[in-house]
Amino acid sequence: MKPAPQTFHIKSFGCQMNVYDGERMAELMGAQGMVAAEADVADLVVLNTCHIREKATEKVYSDIGRLRKDQLRNHGRTPMIAVAGCVAQAEGEEIVRRANVDVVVGPQAYHNLPTLVAQAATGQAALDTDLPALTKFGHLPPRRRVSPSAFQTVQEGCDKFCTYCVVPYTRGAEVSRPFAAIVDEAKGLVDAGAREITLLGQNVNAWRMEDRGLHDLIRALDRVPGLARIRYTTSHPNDMSQGLIDAHRDVESLMPFLHLPVQSGSDRVLKAMNRAHTRDSYLRLIERVRAARPDIALSxxxxxxxxxxxxxxxxxxxSLVDSAGYAQAFSFKYSPRPGTPAATLAGQIPADVMDDRLQRLQAALNRDQHVFNAASVGSTCPVLIERRGKLSGQMLGKSPWLQSVHVMGDLAVGDLVEVTLTAAGPNSLTGERRPI
Incomplete structure (x- = not known):
């Protein structure tokens, strides 16, 4: 028997969807009367894991050992530990066996976390890695207080089966949340303080509900009173419809930013990855998007x-990077994920070669990001203030193009203010609030 936990800490790794899931798990625990605390003192620690990065599983086991050691040394006890997310889904009972954790819960079952924690308090390890289609959303509490920029999951899972990726195995098949449920939740998010909503999905532009696509959902959300900004991520090139491109042209609240992964500039590599698009089709798609929204920032x-x-x-x-002109981008070394087709392919690249290629690629991407930021200097744009900066009187917000902007002045979190951009660095800009 273990005492029922009174405090909790949730540590999320990886993508924005994990951040969203972590927030919802925190709300579930709060609805049980539990109080958030730091990891070194919490009765319950939830590791909300990501399986994309290299050695993700080993890092989970390392974190488990460190948490137990720290609390035992400092407080003479060990916390209840729950492993959630994609590593939990992939490893399942192996985590219980190897690390003797209390709870293992997959990303489609975390709505059952309070029940699993109660079971673990009886001394019995609790595990739930079922993959039901979106039933969890009906069991989650309403959002009561959120930041000015909020995440909202609208689609989960993936049917693309890229040969390097574990998502179809850990998140399941592509499923879309109902239209009305999304709109109602968006209204609740605005009532709870959101001025901007980012729609999330493994392939968010694959959202479909009857004869509606993501562009129809965005146009409906544009009519929600008080919602000033709409974003979405992550997209697949093959699901980038003309209707969605037109929405970037027509819908003022849809921000001029598009995250559109390409993964490689080589058609042979793209085919081996099972990406189902080519270098040329990707570049022509970018041209169509820019024709509709010339100022769009590409990621x-x-x-x-x-x-x-x-x-x-x-x-x-x-050379594709040179052609595309990214405002920002993410780049990684390939790492084999157990169970994926690419993990057993011949021709695995030596680590030193990958290191050199990654450095050269990031140098090109950083160059273009700085060029994009520098080109913004002198322009005036609305900035949504999200939090305080590190300096006294400094606030930090986001431009329409998802750039971080530092502004000095008497501003509050949630303000949407006109700012003239005055200086650009590699990762952020400085601005001055425009006089009213």
């Missing part, structure tokens, strides 16, 4: 060192 994802990638094929990726 992307890249993997270097995919099995068999040659120097010439990596050079094609660099």
């Amino acid at each position: 992307g994802d890249f993997i270097v060192g995919f099995p068999g990638e040659t120097d010439a094929e990596f050079a094609e990726t660099l």
Whole structure:
């Protein structure tokens, strides 16, 4: 028997959807009367895991050991530990066996977390890695207080089966939340303090409900009173419909930012990845988006060192970067994920070669990000204030193009103010509030 936990701490890793899931788990625990606390003192620690990064599983086991050691040394006890998220889904009972954790819960079952915690308090390890289609959302409490920029999951799972990716195995097939439920939740988020909502999905632009697509959902959300900004991520090039492109042209609240992963500039590598798009189709898609919204900021994802990638094929990726002109992007070294087709491919790339390629790619991406930021200097745009900065009197917000902007002045979190951008760094800008 263990005493029922009175305090909790949730540590989320990885993507924005994990951040959203972590927030919802915190609300579930709060609805049980539990109070949030730091990890080194919490009765219950939830590790909300991501399986995308290299050695993700081993890092989970390392965190479990460290948490127990720290609390035992400092407080003479160990916390109840729950492992949630994609590593929990992939490892299941192996985590219970190897690490003797109290709770293991997958990303589609975390609405059952309070019940699992109660079961663990009886001394019996609790595990739930079922993959029901979106039933969890009907069991989650309403959002009562959120930040000015809030996440909202509208789609989960993936049917693309890229050969390097575990998401179809840990998140399940593509499913879309009902239209009316999303709109109602968005209204609740605005009532709880949100001025901006980012719609989330593994392939968010694959959202479909009867004859409606994501563009129809965005146009409906545009009519929600008090919702000033709409964003969405992450998209797949093959699901980028003309209707969604037109929404970028027509819907003022839809921000001029598009995260559109490409992964490689080589058609042979893209085919080996099972990406189902080509270099040319991707670049032509960007042209169509920019024709509809010329000021759009483009973001992307890249993997270097995919099995068999040659120097010439990596050079094609660099040339695609030069052609695309990214405002920001994410880039990673390939790492084999157990159970994925690419993990057993011949031609695994040596670590030092991947390191060199990643450094060269990031240098090009950082160059273009700085160019984009510098081109913004002198313009005036609305900035949504999200939190206090590090300096006295400094506030930090986001431009329409998802740039971080530092502003000095008498401002409050949640203010949406006109700011003239005065200076650009590699990762952020400085601005001055425009006089009213």
